[in-house]
Amino acid sequence: MMKRKFLYVICIISMISLVLAGCGSQPKEQAVDKANGAYLQIVDDAGRTVILPKKPQRIVVLSTSFLDLLYGIGGQAIGRPSSKTPPLYPASQSAEEVGFVYNINNEKLVALQPDLVIGFQGINEKIIPVLENSKIPVIMLKMKTYDDVLAKIKLFGDIAGTETEAQSMIDKMQAQINEVTAKLPAQSKKVVILHASAKNVTVELDSSIAGNIAKQLQIKNIATGSQAIDSDPDITPYSLEKLVEGDPDEILVVTMGNMADIESRMKTDLASNPAWAGLRAVKNGQIFFLPADLFQLNPGVRYHESVEYMAKVVYPEVYGHVK
Helix, strand or coil, rough: CCCHHHHHHHHHHHHHHHHHHHCCCCCEECCCCCHHCCEEEECCCCCEEEECCCCCCCCCCCCCHHHHHHHHHCCCCCCECCCCCCCCCCCHHEEEEEECCCCCCCCHHCCCCEEEEEEEEECHHHHHHHHHHHHCCEEECEEEEEEEHHHHHHHHHHCCHHHHHHHHHHHHHHHHHHHHHHCCCCCCEEEEEEEEEEECCEEEECCHHHHHHHCCCCEECCCCCCCCCEEEEEEECCCCCHHHHHHEEEEEEEEEECCCCHHHHHHHHHCHHHHCCCHHHHHHEEEEEEEHHCCCCCCHHHHHHHHHHHHHCCCCHHHHCCC
């Protein structure tokens, strides 16, 4: 009899251990046990745990990429960032402006009395103390790679309670990307991705938006494996010597700022050097400026458009030329 009781206790302990182990392996974004009375628990990209006691009804989004994503999965916002670009979802313009992403008006933001603020990690951290003092939940998210985009679509679906719409968007986006990658030629090309501003020129690594898209298209980035600069893990210093050594088939340029100023800077710093003229891409006229809304800013729900655009630039013989 005692032996049976002992075995029974051992079984119960084993079952509890399995349950606890399963709980420890849950994903970062997860629903809190409904018995606790909470709606959602989120570990954001800054490592902060934020608990939403109920479904958010008054959401403020501080990044245009996140605003498009929220409306794309059927959500709504009461506050949004100011923007100079046309809205992807016109309905989002009914939300109150709270300033540009780099210069949020804290007073206006708090006055809206949101029950959730979604900020962009690396830009909006300074507003965290202001919102926490007002007991307003805030999460900091980043979105660069394709995996980031998919994770945020799912998360926003959980937040807005539109999980079905979110999954539908993921499935559609993946199908569109698969349609492009299915046609990739057996022989891949080499590229360098220059990040050009009016102040300087650097080279983008695989972790950048354009670098990640190139990797999905199996395009060889000659900067792969290079040491990133301390202030930005996505770029490495420009080196004409390494550029000549890699001799890419094409030069892709991601711009930030006024195009006339950038072209002037490139002519001064790059084109004036005789070694530049000797590059295969330069001799063949294979220098392409990528649109900022698809490669400088995260394309978010338009990620498949970025993939298709780069495919057309690098492999026009397969996908046709960019219009």
